[in-house]
Amino acid sequence: MNSASTDSFETVAGPRETGRGWALARYVVAATLVRSADGGAVVAIVLLAHASGLPGWIAGLLGASITAPHLLGPFIARRLDTAQDGRKVIAISALVHGVLLGAAGLLLPVTWAVAPAVLLVVSGLFGPMLTGGVSSRLPSIAGPSQRSQRRAHGWDVASYGLSGTLGPAVVAWIVAGPGPLTATLVLAAAAIIGAGGVLVLPRQDPPLSAVDVPLPGRTLLAIGRSGPLRRTLALTITVAFSVAVLPIYAVAVAPSLGGAALAGTLVAVYGIGSLAGSALLMAWPLRGDSDRLTPVLALVVAASLAVVIVVPGLVTSLVAFGLAGIANSLFFAATLAARSEYAPVEARGQVFIWVGALKIAAGSAGTAVAGALIGVTWLPIAVVAGLTAVSATVCAVARRRQSQR
Known part of the structure; x- marks a missing residue:
């Protein structure tokens, strides 16, 4: 009896796991395509504006036209939680993003x-749909x-890492040949092809009625x-x-390490570290409560940032940037797990998009603050390392107090 049950389980579970593996592979391809289009668009548009003879401030505004609307993404995200088939919502978002990006480039x-x-502002509105x-x-x-679930988060982190590296890299490679307009159109095509990839992902269970899905403001309050x-x-x-x-610190410190061009090398090594971190997550998924993991791994990020400013020489700086990339990947995976495990089912899409949109805004603010403080090379890193350590400690203490209650 037990043997037969075991045999039956194996014959059923084997194909089921294989099916999930293929579904996850399709997910990674589709996610990387649409995210590469979103991640590389700013670089492509700014380079195209320069090639068209526009002044730098207009090129910057055009780039901001893509990223700034991400903050409004949560206000259209409710449709993702109310739709009978969320794949269609994401696919349409990717399609619109690609078409408008291509039209703006032309x-x-x-x-x-x-x-x-x-056109870029409207395109940017759909950016959060392609990430969160x-x-x-x-x-x-x-x-x-x-x-x-945790291993899949490792693959998702890899998708973000690949798209964040691949999008700008493809743009740079194409710009060096056919030119920035071609690069922009390639990214637009990637978003459109990725839309088709989203449609072949497995369908989720039907949502609750639209009445049960909270409005964006209520989701943020939740x-x-x-x-x-x-x-x-x-x-x-x-x-x-x-x-x-x-990246700002890399530009500032590169001349003292041997040349301004080394800034790109330092940033590239950080990206390699991010991919290495995602590979570690695939092999050894995170374990334990994600609410406990996030402050612990945030402290690891803070420590890695502190290492960046104390190591001497080029080789050790490269190692430090790589370790920072690994630490950030591990932390990112923990946040994905927390969103998956704690988001209410009736607002899961909105929770992912709210966190993703505010993350992008915070990154933009960090870049601006770094530029303002970079007169003292080590100061921006020291400030943010301390800020991260304090925030992680406060969250860890709050979690402990909540668990004690």
């Missing part, structure tokens, strides 16, 4: 900058066990009332603000 060299800027919105589909793909989600949001914002300082 118009930019031949018309006033305001016309492509309007896509991630909200992962729990239904990965399987029910915590280990399978995040604030939930201890684990509140801490996840606070630490996500803090760490995003902090690691955004690294």
Whole structure:
């Protein structure tokens, strides 16, 4: 009896696990395509504006036209939680993003900058759907066990790392050949192809009625009332603000390490560290309560940032940047786990998008603050390392007090 049951379980579970593996592979491909389009768009548009003879301040505004609307993403995210098929919402978002990005690229060299800027603003509105919105589909793909969920988060972190590296890298490679317009159109095509990839992902269970799905403001209040989600949001914002300082610091410190061109090498090594961290997560998924893991790993990020400013020489700086990338990947995976495990089912998509949108805003603020403080080279890193350590400690103490109650 037991033997037969075991045989039956194996024949059923084997194909089921294989199916989940293929679904996860499709997820990674689709997510990387749409996120590469979102991640590389700013670089492509800014380079295209320069090639079109526009002044630097207009190029900067055009780049901001893509990123700034991410903050408004949560206000259209409710549709993701109320739709009968959330895949269609994400696919349409990717399609619109790609079409408008391509149209803006075609118009930019031949018309006033305001016309492509309007298209880019609308395109940017859908950016959060391609980041947090896509991630909200992962729990239904990965399987029910915590280990399978955590391993899938490692793949999701890899998708972010690949797109964050691949998008700008592809743009730079194409710009050096056919030019920035071609690069922009390639990114637009990636978003459109990625939309098709989203449609072939497994379908999630039907949502609750639209009446049960909270409005964006209520969702943000719900995040604030939930201890684990509140801490996840606070630490996500803090760490995003902090690691955004690294590229500015790399530019400032590179001349003392051997040449200004080394700034790109330092940032590239950070990206390699991020990918290495995602590989570690695939092999050894995080274990334990995600609400406990997030402050612990935020402290690890703070420690890695402190190491960056104390190590001497090029080789040790490269190692430090790589370790910072690994630490940030581990922390990011913990935040994805916390969002998956603590978000209410009726607002899961909105929770993912709220956290993702505020993370992007925090990263932009971190870059701006770093630029203001970089007159003293080590100061920005020291400030954000201390800020991250304090935030992680406060969240850890708050969690302990909540558990004691």
